[in-house]
Amino acid sequence: MDALTFLRADHESVLGMLQVLDGAPQGEGAHQSGLATMVTNLVIAESQHEAIEEQLFWPAVRAALDGGDDLADHAIAQEEAGKVLLQLLEDGNPGEPEYHRALAEFITVAREHIDYEENVVWPRFKAAVSTEDLGQLGDKLETAKKIAPTRPHPNAPSGELAQNTMGVAAQPSTMCATG
Numbered sequence: 112m113d114a115l116t117f118l119r120a121d122h123e124s125v126l127g128m129l130q131v132l133d134g135a136p137q138g139e140g141a142h143q144s145g146l147a148t149m150v151t152n153l154v155i156a157e158s159q160h161e162a163i164e165e166q167l168f169w170p171a172v173r174a175a176l177d178g179g180d181d182l183a184d185h186a187i188a189q190e191e192a193g194k195v196l197l198q199l200l201e202d203g204n205p206g207e208p209e210y211h212r213a214l215a216e217f218i219t220v221a222r223e224h225i226d227y228e229e230n231v232v233w234p235r236f237k238a239a240v241s242t243e244d245l246g247q248l249g250d251k252l253e254t255a256k257k258i259a260p261t262r263p264h265p266n267a268p269s270g271e272l273a274q275n276t277m278g279v280a281a282q283p284s285t286m287c288a289t290g
């Protein structure tokens with residue numbers, strides 16, 4: 112299947128979920144609303160989608176396009192921001208104010224991200240690659256999705272990055288040296 116057709120089907124599915132969640136009840140009664148189940152489905156769909164894009168689509172964009180690195184870097188930064196919010200949803204519960212804040216913010220950033228991919232990246236990518244390449248990439252995406260992770264796995268958890276950050280923080284500051 113054509114890679115962009117495949118990714119668009121994912122986007123349509125996610126956009127549908129976002130539309131339902133956009134009007135989701137907050138506060139008391141949120142537990143009974145089935146909100147947690149809807150959010151779990153969203154987390155699974157988004158986690159799988161972004162994982163296969165990062166595994167296959169962004170490397171293809173980098174390889175095919177002048178300026179592909181900038182496009183991919185921007186999109187991946189959006190994806191990372193989304194994953195942090197999905198992790199908050201994974202860790203939280205309906206009815207908690209921070210849960211609803213994270214959900215509202217995710218709805219906004221996810222729509223922006225999909226818009227960026229479809230309207231900024233895809234037209235350039237489509238113009239740069241052959242129909243055959245699009246088909247082969249689509250097949251790879253389809254196969255990869257079958258075993259893609261269903262959890263967000265943001266790249267800035269408490270582990271390795273935090274240690275690196277602490278390492279940096281422990282270095283003597285040179286910020287004032289040129290002041």
Ligand SMILES: [Fe+2]
Pocket residue numbers: 160161164186190224228
């Ligand atoms: Fe994406």
Ligand SMILES: [Fe+2]
Pocket residue numbers: 118122160164225228
């Ligand atoms: Fe996408």
